[in-house]
Amino acid sequence: xxxxxxxxxxxxxxxxxxxxxRVRPAIVTIGRRRRCQRCQQWLLPTDCLPNQAWYCRQCxxxxxxxxxxxxxxxxxxxxxxxxxxxxxxxxxxxxxxxGTAATGIxxxxxxxxxxxxxxxxxAGKTExxxxxxAWALAQHWRVAWVxxxxxxxxxxxxxxxxxxxxxxxxxxxxxxxxxxxYRQLTLCTTHQLLRFQSAFDWxxxxxxxxxxxxxxxxxxxxxxxxxxxxxSHLYLTATPGEQLQRQxxxxxxxxxxxxxxYHGVLLPQIEVRLIWRWRERLTKGRxxxxxxxxxxxxxxxxxxxxxxxxxxxxxxxxxxxLQRAGVTGGITVHAADGERAAKVQAMRDRTIPxxxxxxxxxxGVTFPDIAxxxxxxxxxxxSTAALVQIAGxxxxxxxxxxxEVTVYCHSQSRRVRLAQRMxxxxxxQGKRLGGRRQ
Ligand SMILES: [Zn+2]
Numbered sequence: 001x002x003x004x005x006x007x008x009x010x011x012x013x014x015x016x017x018x019x020x021x022r023v024r025p026a027i028v029t030i031g032r033r034r035r036c037q038r039c040q041q042w043l044l045p046t047d048c049l050p051n052q053a054w055y056c057r058q059c060x061x062x063x064x065x066x067x068x069x070x071x072x073x074x075x076x077x078x079x080x081x082x083x084x085x086x087x088x089x090x091x092x093x094x095x096x097x098x099g100t101a102a103t104g105i106x107x108x109x110x111x112x113x114x115x116x117x118x119x120x121x122x123a124g125k126t127e128x129x130x131x132x133x134a135w136a137l138a139q140h141w142r143v144a145w146v147x148x149x150x151x152x153x154x155x156x157x158x159x160x161x162x163x164x165x166x167x168x169x170x171x172x173x174x175x176x177x178x179x180x181x182y183r184q185l186t187l188c189t190t191h192q193l194l195r196f197q198s199a200f201d202w203x204x205x206x207x208x209x210x211x212x213x214x215x216x217x218x219x220x221x222x223x224x225x226x227x228x229x230x231x232s233h234l235y236l237t238a239t240p241g242e243q244l245q246r247q248x249x250x251x252x253x254x255x256x257x258x259x260x261x262y263h264g265v266l267l268p269q270i271e272v273r274l275i276w277r278w279r280e281r282l283t284k285g286r287x288x289x290x291x292x293x294x295x296x297x298x299x300x301x302x303x304x305x306x307x308x309x310x311x312x313x314x315x316x317x318x319x320x321x322l323q324r325a326g327v328t329g330g331i332t333v334h335a336a337d338g339e340r341a342a343k344v345q346a347m348r349d350r351t352i353p354x355x356x357x358x359x360x361x362x363x364g365v366t367f368p369d370i371a372x373x374x375x376x377x378x379x380x381x382x383s384t385a386a387l388v389q390i391a392g393x394x395x396x397x398x399x400x401x402x403x404e405v406t407v408y409c410h411s412q413s414r415r416v417r418l419a420q421r422m423x424x425x426x427x428x429q430g431k432r433l434g435g436r437r438q
Pocket of ligand 1: 037039040041056057058060065
C-alpha cells in the first residue's frame with residue numbers, strides 16, 4: 001500500500017493501491033506480440049521467465065516489470081499548496097538579449113505550444129526560462145525539468161532551489177536515496193519520467209540532443225507519456241540535431257534563438273592540430289611532444305584544463321604518459337566512476353589542476369577559466385554536437401570570457417570541420433547582434 005499522493009500522475013507496479021487508483025496490466029498482448037505499458041516498447045519472443053511470466057527488458061533499470069504486475073495510477077489533480085510570493089526568488093538580472101528570449105518563451109508557453117530554445121553554450125539558457133517557469137507555477141501547473149544527463153540534474157538542483165526557494169521540489173535520478181514526494185516542480189533524469197503518466201502540464205527538456213535521449217525511442221516515449229494531453233514542452237539545446245532542425249523548418253516546433261553569450265564575447269573557435277598515429281604512440285606509453293608541451297605550459301601558467309579522450313580505456317595510459325612527462329596533479333574520471341561526483345566537485349573547488357575525462361563532461365558542467373584539449377578528436381565518439389559542446393566549456397564566465405580549445409587528430413575529420421562551421425555560423429549571427437571577438 002502506498003500514500004495516495006505518491007500515485008498522482010504516476011504509474012507504479014504495486015500489489016495493492018488506494019481504492020481510487022486506476023489499475024491496468026503492466027504487459028498487454030496485442031495480436032501475437034506483447035507490449036510494455038510503462039515504456040510502450042515491444043517485448044521480444046524470448047523475454048519470458050522460467051515461471052512463464054513475460055518481462056520488459058527495455059525499462060529493466062527501473063525494476064523488472066512482468067506480466068504478473070499491475071500498474072497503479074491516480075490522475076494528476078494538481079493539488080499543491082499555494083506558493084508564497086514572490087515565486088521567483090532569483091536576484092540576478094537578464095541581459096537585454098536574454099530578456100527578449102525570455103519574453104519569447106513566455107509568450108509561447110502561454111499558448112501551450114511546443115518549442116525550442118536554441119541558445120549558444122554559455123548563453124545562460126537556464127535563467128532565460130525562469131520567467132516562464134514562474135508563470136507556469138503561478139498557474140498551478142505541475143512542471144518537470146528533465147535532462148538525459150544526471151550531471152546536469154545535479155548541477156541544476158541547487159540553482160533551481162535557490163531561484164524558486166518557496167516552491168517544493170523533488171530531485172529524482174537512479175542513485176537517489178531519498179524517498180519520492182509529490183511536488184509541483186520535479187527535476188529528474190529522462191529515465192525517471194517512465195514512472196509518470198499524464199502528470200505534467202509543462203516539461204522542460206534540457207540538453208535535448210544529448211546522448212542517450214537523441215537516439216532513444218524509449219526516452220522520447222517517456223516524455224510523451226509523462227506529459228498531459230493538454231501539456232506542452234520546451235526543448236533546450238545549443239546544438240540541435242538534424243531532426244529538430246527539420247521540425248523547426250516545418251513549423252512543428254516554435255523556436256527562440258540566442259546566438260550570443262550573456263557577456264557578449266563570441267564563442268571560442270576550435271584549433272585543430274594533426275598528430276600522426278597518436279594511438280600507436282600511446283601503446284608505447286608516449287604522447288606527442290606538441291601535446292606535452294602545451295599541457296606543460298598550462299601547468300606552469302596555472303591554467304586549469306580538461307583533457308578529453310575518446311574511450312575509458314584511454315584514460316589510464318594517457319594519465320601515465322603525462323605523469324612520466326612531468327604533467328602531474330590531474331585525475332581521471334568517466335561515466336561509471338564511483339567517485340565521479342566528488343572528482344568533478346574537486347575540480348570545481350580548484351583542489352586539482354586538471355581532469356582527464358571521457359565525453360561525460362562534454363556538457364552541463366561549468367568551470368570558470370578553463371582550457372579544453374581533445375585527444376583523438378577524429379574518433380567517432382566525438383560527434384559534431386559533442387565537439388561544439390566541448391568547445392563551449394571554455395569562456396563561459398563573465399570574468400574569463402575567452403580561452404583555448406585545441407583538438408588533436410590523427411587526420412582531418414568531417415565532424416570536426418562541421419563543428420568549426422557550426423561555431424562560425426553562430427558567431428556570424430552573434431556578431432550581427434554586436435558580439436565581440438575573443
Ligand atoms: Zn518497459
